[in-house]
Amino acid sequence: MGVRAEILTHATRLFAEQGYDGTSVQEIADAVGIRKPSLLYHFKSKDELRENVIAEMLAHWNAVLPGLLLKASTEERFDATMEALTEFFIEDPDRARLFLRETLDRPERMRAMLADFVTPWVDLLSAQLERAKEQCLVQQDVDPQAYVVEVITMAVAGTAVIDTMNVILPDDPARGGTRTRHARELIRVARSSLYTNDEGEK
Amino acid sequence: MGVRAEILTHATRLFAEQGYDGTSVQEIADAVGIRKPSLLYHFKSKDELRENVIAEMLAHWNAVLPGLLLKASTEERFDATMEALTEFFIEDPDRARLFLRETLDRPERMRAMLADFVTPWVDLLSAQLERAKEQCLVQQDVDPQAYVVEVITMAVAGTAVIDTMNVILPDDPARGGTRTRHARELIRVARSSLYTNDEGEK
DNA sequence: CCTACCGATCGGTAGG
DNA sequence: CCTACCGATCGGTAGG
Secondary structure (H helix, E strand, O other): OOHHHHHHHHHHHHHHHHOOOOOOHHHHHHHHOOOHHHHHHHOOOHHHHHHHHHHHHHHHHHHHHHHHHHHHHHHOOHHHHHHHHHHHHHOOHHHHHHHHHHHHHOHHHHHHHHHHHHHHHHHHHHHHHHHHHHOOOEOOOOOHHHHHHHHHHHHHHHHHHHHHHOOOOOOEOOOEOHHHHHHHHHHHHHHHOOEOHHHHOO | OOHHHHHHHHHHHHHHHHOOOOOOHHHHHHHHOOOHHHHHHHOOOHHHHHHHHHHHHHHHHHHHHHHHHHHHHHHOOHHHHHHHHHHHHHOOHHHHHHHHHHHHHOHHHHHHHHHHHHHHHHHHHHHHHHHHHHOOOEOOOOOHHHHHHHHHHHHHHHHHHOOOHHHOOOOEOOOEOHHHHHHHHHHHHHHHOOEOHHHHOO
16 A cells, blocks of 8 residues: 555544544654654645545545445335445444534535535435325425435434444344444334335335 | 633533634633633633533533423323424534534543433333333334434434535425424434334324 | 754643 | 743644
């Protein structure tokens, strides 16, 4: 792995764990095993490093999500989409934490990113849900846009804080580990609050 | 308002908006209109200030929640509880942001706080839900503990980031403002994923 | 990728 | 509640 990639990996982890303001350039350099000025040769400033960390996350996002959502929009399988979306965050909690921190720390920047990368897909999904409503496949009182936002929020935030929640939601031999219980209940809530009764049973 | 209370008010707002590491003691002193050493006369350190900000939040919590949850546990009206819980955070988004930041920044501390203040109530609610399951009032595949954690997470996180989400979830003359749409859909999702069909309709 | 170094700001203290 | 001041650390630069 190149030095640049190694810097990005450690920066991503540390920003996710401690936040941008809670992480010094020195700390990242130490983790990589180089001196601070060496790091600042690869990334001109701490801010530029952050931009690159975010850009890498968005790149991964854009490589995975379109296929995921397009499949759903052709098959009308929203629950599968939500499952995959949840999977996307659960497989790497740092991604969820980073996303959540960026939303809290730089709401204006995040708004711009959402407008560019997320709104088109939310609108696509919402339109599908709207049509499914007309066919009575989903519940009549669903607010499609709001529903999608709620489920994404639940997936991102739930995953970001899940390891802290194991004190409330302990491992249970009958129900599985904390993460499993979170993932399963999230999917169940998303699904059973969407479909009409004669559709939702499986 | 006393100086101490004024310091706490501004600190709460600034910590919620910018995070603990992103807020300097100087900045808080400026907001209050006093010098930095004067602030540090009232609170011996920045850390002690943070502890007091959190303590104030928990005090408010403990003053409001018990009545809320006890009412629910006697009346078996879980949706009303969730509605009130949501209301609690929505009426002051700073509270939700502070809570979320503290969970991300100091997971170990938050675990201890959850164990002391939240677990008893979650267990009480879960036990109620478990009994309601046996009576077939709520859906059979609900994981009560996990359900409560999901709904709380959705309420806290959803409220914390709601103002950033208005780019995805715009004001809509037919459906109301961003916050209204969030609050309504949250309640709808929580309710319709809980009750059995012949119960949930109203 | 390093050593050496910079001004600015950090949380905090002494003393009144 | 203030002025004056402290050592440590911050992000960043010069120069090799």
